[in-house]
Amino acid sequence: MPKIKLRLQKVSDAKRFFEILDNDHFSYFGARPKSIAAEKEFLKNNIKRRKDNTNWNYTIIYGREIVGGIGVKINYHRKYVGEIGYFIDEKFWSKGIASQAVRLIEAVCFKKLKLKRIEIIMQPENKASEKVAIKNGYIKEGKMRKAVRGKDGEMKDCYLYAKVL
Ligand SMILES: CC(C)(COP(=O)(O)OP(=O)(O)OC[C@H]1O[C@@H](n2cnc3c(N)ncnc32)[C@H](O)[C@@H]1OP(=O)(O)O)[C@@H](O)C(=O)NCCC(=O)NCCS
Numbered sequence: 001m002p003k004i005k006l007r008l009q010k011v012s013d014a015k016r017f018f019e020i021l022d023n024d025h026f027s028y029f030g031a032r033p034k035s036i037a038a039e040k041e042f043l044k045n046n047i048k049r050r051k052d053n054t055n056w057n058y059t060i061i062y063g064r065e066i067v068g069g070i071g072v073k074i075n076y077h078r079k080y081v082g083e084i085g086y087f088i089d090e091k092f093w094s095k096g097i098a099s100q101a102v103r104l105i106e107a108v109c110f111k112k113l114k115l116k117r118i119e120i121i122m123q124p125e126n127k128a129s130e131k132v133a134i135k136n137g138y139i140k141e142g143k144m145r146k147a148v149r150g151k152d153g154e155m156k157d158c159y160l161y162a163k164v165l
Pocket of ligand 1: 025026027028029085086087088089092093094095096097098099100121122123126127128129131132
């Protein structure tokens with residue numbers, strides 16, 4: 001099992017995040033930055049997101065290298081519900097990094113943020129993401145019809161996985 005750490009995202013992560021996310025193989029991931037400058041803007045706003053308790057975004061470190069990101073988005077109406085999202089540099093796929101990152105952010109969600117329920121949502125074709133949810137003991141609650149806009153602009157069905165306290 002790779003030993004990873006999570007720390008809060010910094011504006012200086014922008015170049016590396018752009019490098020990771022500017023990838024045509026991220027077929028089911030909605031947040032591809034247009035430029036390093038755009039990514040910097042996104043990262044700057046993390047301070048406000050934390051202050052408003054809307055998103056808590058972390059950088060995943062493996063050894064001394066940034067290998068991805070993971071975050072939790074707090075439900076606007078029900079502050080005790082959060083949705084986890086994650087991405088890993090393609091060079092580091094299938095080493096168990098995302099699975100371990102989910103375990104680490106889960107502790108933040110339940111202990112620090114006092115969430116009662118964590119959701120993970122993915123398109124059915126995103127088998128790696130589904131496996132991350134299953135390996136961490138998330139339970140499939142069903143299919144959400146036309147829940148996300150896909151890269152082609154069409155609305156796509158998603159699986160809903162969740163863990164509750
Ligand atoms: C989804 C993602 C974060 C997984 O990261 P990861 O560090 O490779 O995940 P893990 O290694 O912890 O687990 C992935 C599992 O899926 C398996 N897997 C990978 N591709 C697969 C496929 N096409 N079909 C079935 N299983 C697959 C891996 O073998 C691994 O299982 P194992 O531990 O039993 O070997 C990564 O693929 C990614 O960044 N994708 C692009 C962004 C994205 O889609 N994010 C999620 C949006 S919902």
